[in-house]
Amino acid sequence: MQKRLLVKGNEAVAMGAIEAGCRFYFGYPITPQSDIPEYISREFPKVGGTFIQAESEIASINMLLGASACGQRAMTSSSSPGISLKQEGISYMAGSELPGLIVNIARSGPGLGGIDASQSDYFQAVKGGGHGGYHTIVLAPNSVQEMYDLTMLAFDLSDRYRVPAMLLGDSVLGQMKEALIPHPYVAPADLPAKDWAVSGKDGRAQRVVKSLYLGDGELEAHNWKLHRKYQELREREVRCETAGLDDAKLLVTAFGVTARIAKTAIRMAREEGLKVGLLRPITLFPFPDKAFADATAVAKRVLCFELNTGQMVEDVRLSVARDADVFFYGRPPGAGSLPTPEELLAQIRKHYKD
């Protein structure tokens, strides 16, 4: 029988990172993600890793930039207000084509907000977040197992495309415990060599990791190069979970923790005889736009469910078939605002048409 562990989502992230060969962690304490640095600070000494509790979120993202520039797998983790502080460094990493993992165990906002689960950082995560027009790869787990698996995948995708990756969880996913089946990490055989990393020139030509391009036409060419990588990600790396699309009259879409609530509500609706399907984006960038176009060739009504007042729904509207109707149900995050399956079932009934 496979080994099953009962662990927190935050611990699963740390375990996945260590298994994937990450040996550099830089972070700053913030609720509800502090289990990640706590776990790593305990386990890294056993595997020769470097853990630094930095003086700030800004310093930690820049330490990540430095370690990544040396070709090492490195990560930081934080929660919403801390992720805002890291945006400067994320923009520089994107501009410098540096891989690296940024984990956002999101909490509610704006400002200090609260510590409850939230999906109000969707825009920040998928539309760049910092200045300059870039993307990070954004993966949205919805279980403790996926917190582990997608952490490994994030490192692989980030290394392959030299695009920083973000794991977007929330305080429910980070804090809840459920079964995890750990498995050995196997590096993809075709990951490109990091022949751009600095190491001291030692007989070869100088290497420079930078985002400044002042020469005539240089920055435009650089941005086109980044754009081509984002297009490549859109073509090759989209991931989503679907269910019941064959006969669905209503498609429910949600990511992360709300997709768990949606799944229960869909099961309840199916028990009532309502033909309801699920499309759960796992990659938020690249967004599964083709999957939405395909699904809405059948299901002409879409209900988007989020723990905010409507963010992913904008990307859903841009992706669905032209004759599909998109409805939204969401609540701003905060204590007591996590909707129940019954609440969502009522929305399904409201928008369902045979």
Add this chain to the structure above:
Amino acid sequence: MSSALQQVFAHPVSLKDVQTHFCPGCQHGTIHRLVAEAMDHFGVQEKTIGVASVGCSVFLYGYFDIDVVEAPHGRAPAVATGVKRACPDKFVFTYQGDGDLAAIGTSEIIHAANRGEGMTVIFVNNTTYGMTGGQMAPTTLPSQKTSTSPYGRNVANDGYPIRMAELLAQLEGVTYSARVAVNTPKNVVQAGRVIKQAFETQIQGRGFSFVEVLSACPTNWGMDPLKANARIGEEMIPYFPLATFKDTSAA
């Protein structure tokens, strides 16, 4: 009798043979050369990773023939922390100006120093933001006129110039902290010695080393190079004394 001529002066190997973008009379070129000479002296060019900052020194990679990582404004000590931890056997230095290190980057420099990171920081203090056109810096002297202190720095409103070399010398994590100037031949020679001492501190694995270099910015000071150079001795050194404030590298 031997007729062989001995070469006593050459272009440093670590420095590219290119023209710089620096203004006439700017002393970044002199400081670059001293840093390159120290690199050559210890033979570390091939194992050096430089961390460039934001300001006039941003083109570090254009002048030094070494691997370079460019850091966001003020963050060079944090980037260098990541670099040094990932590559502990490499020689790692940052080269930062006064706006970068003593204003927007105070948190990063203090904590990198306090952790005793095994890096060397070259800090160029010219009492102004050079790259952006001569605004008031954290090191701008009282009453000094800049483009954002047009009536002179008013310490009641703007606070006081920060003496970084002394401040960092207070930290347990710092092994070496000194201030030098490059305004006279004697001071240039002394600056070269101090930079070598700071490099040796890192090479010997003895921790964090910091060298503040007083430097002229004739363009933004509105002076010709000779007057700007004279100002260093007349106005800067009295406020920013030249000294080694801490050296526990032999301990």
